[in-house]
Amino acid sequence: xxxxxxxxxxxxxxxxxxxxxxxxxxxxxxxxxxxxxxxxxxxxxxxxxxxxxxxxxxxxxxxxxxxxxxxxxxxxxxxxxxxxxxxxxxxxxxxxxxxxxxxxxxxxxxxxxxxxxxxxxxxxxxxxxxxxxxxxxxxxxxxxxxxxxxxxxxxxxxxxxxxxxxxxxxxx
Amino acid sequence: xxxxxxxxxxxxxxxxxxxxxxxxxxxxxxxxxxxxxxxxxxxxxxxxxxxxxxxxxxxxxxxxxxxxxxxxxxxxxxxxxxxxxxxxxxxxxxxxxxxxxxxxxxxxxxxxxxxxxxxxxxxxxxxxxxxxxxxxxxxxxxxxx
Numbered sequence: 001x002x003x004x005x006x007x008x009x010x011x012x013x014x015x016x017x018x019x020x021x022x023x024x025x026x027x028x029x030x031x032x033x034x035x036x037x038x039x040x041x042x043x044x045x046x047x048x049x050x051x052x053x054x055x056x057x058x059x060x061x062x063x064x065x066x067x068x069x070x071x072x073x074x075x076x077x078x079x080x081x082x083x084x085x086x087x088x089x090x091x092x093x094x095x096x097x098x099x100x101x102x103x104x105x106x107x108x109x110x111x112x113x114x115x116x117x118x119x120x121x122x123x124x125x126x127x128x129x130x131x132x133x134x135x136x137x138x139x140x141x142x143x144x145x146x147x148x149x150x151x152x153x154x155x156x157x158x159x160x161x162x163x164x165x166x167x168x169x170x171x172x
Numbered sequence: 173x174x175x176x177x178x179x180x181x182x183x184x185x186x187x188x189x190x191x192x193x194x195x196x197x198x199x200x201x202x203x204x205x206x207x208x209x210x211x212x213x214x215x216x217x218x219x220x221x222x223x224x225x226x227x228x229x230x231x232x233x234x235x236x237x238x239x240x241x242x243x244x245x246x247x248x249x250x251x252x253x254x255x256x257x258x259x260x261x262x263x264x265x266x267x268x269x270x271x272x273x274x275x276x277x278x279x280x281x282x283x284x285x286x287x288x289x290x291x292x293x294x295x296x297x298x299x300x301x302x303x304x305x306x307x308x309x310x311x312x313x314x315x316x317x
Contacts, residue, residue, distance in 0.1 A: 044210040048202075052218040057303055060225060071295050078225035128281040129207040129288065137212065138288040142271035145291070146256050147215075149298050156302035160246075163309040 003037045018073045024062045031055035045133040115140075188230040194222035208258045208284070213292040217299025224300075225307050233311055242308055245301045254297030259290045 010030045017023050032053030038047035102109035119136055127135040137145055199220035206212030228236035260271040270274035273287025 020282065030195070043210070043211075045215075046217045050212050052222070056222050057218050057225075057266075060222075061306065061310065064307070068313055098207065107265050109273065125278070127284045129262065129285065131207055133210070134206050134212050134292070138291045139271075139273060141283055142260070142273075142291065145295065146271070149253055149256055149295050152302050153249055153298055156249055156305045159306045159309050163313050 003033055003040065004066065007037070009034050020066055020071055020073055021063075023073075024059055024066065028055045031058070036107040045131075045137075178251075184230055188226055192223050192227055195219060195226070199223060199300075203292065204289075206292055206313075207288060208313070213295025214299055216301060217296040219301030220296070220300040224304050228307070233308075234261050240304060241307070245305050246307070248301040249305060250292040252296070252301065253295065255294035259287055259294070263287070274305050290293070 007022055007030065010033065014023050014030070016028050017026070033052055033053040034054065038044075038050060069151040091172075100110075119132060120142060123129070123132045123135045127139055129135055199216045202209075202211035202219060203213060203216030206216070224236070224240065227239070259273070259276075263272045263275055264270050266275040271287070271291075273284045274280040276283035276286050
């Protein structure tokens, strides 16, 4: 609960601030808070990823982007009624959607009834490693992880294609 | 952002020299311990890349390039994906389904261990080299003559 309050404060500060450098720092703080939240939900692997990727590399890459562009945010238009309306409607729809969702940690939730019991019960027999998350990630859902690796590889290719390498001879 | 730190910035250099081996060790620990503790290829790759980025920030891009040249990183990034897909093909050739590690060794459990190890290694190699590639691309653009 306290973490959620801190998350909200961070988001409000991010919205208010114009200095993008401070915003990037706050994004890092936001990621660390989210990681702490995942730890309290016992999702250690997700927390680990959030802390390393969200707070570490992502902040750094955003700083790199700031170095390429400008540090100050442009002045916003005075009235933004239409965006406010769109955000309000979408947010209300999303909250309406959550009403149908099962309650938090409900053992009868569909997510806990489908394949999860099989993973939890037979990982020791079928895979033989203690960390079920790794077993699901690398073995049961190997296809999906292969897709993720290809996504990362494609992201690297995209950055190379867009930013590219400077020709070494041109430097001097 | 890629300016080499001036020689008098001794504290930064010494601190980085002390930190980088620890970060690298931690990355390897996360990589090879992902089966028993939290973590795995993704996290290990990112931590490895972070150590390398710290090295590049403190000692300059030229030094970093000498350690990990960009062509090598491109080869590594694709070889990680190839390793992952290669494990899948190997299990196909051994008579199982794609990415079915049971057939990789005599014992299905050992096959699973081997498959997960190789696949996580592929993930780690690709993630770390892609992160460093992205860092290089940003840092190179930052230097304006």
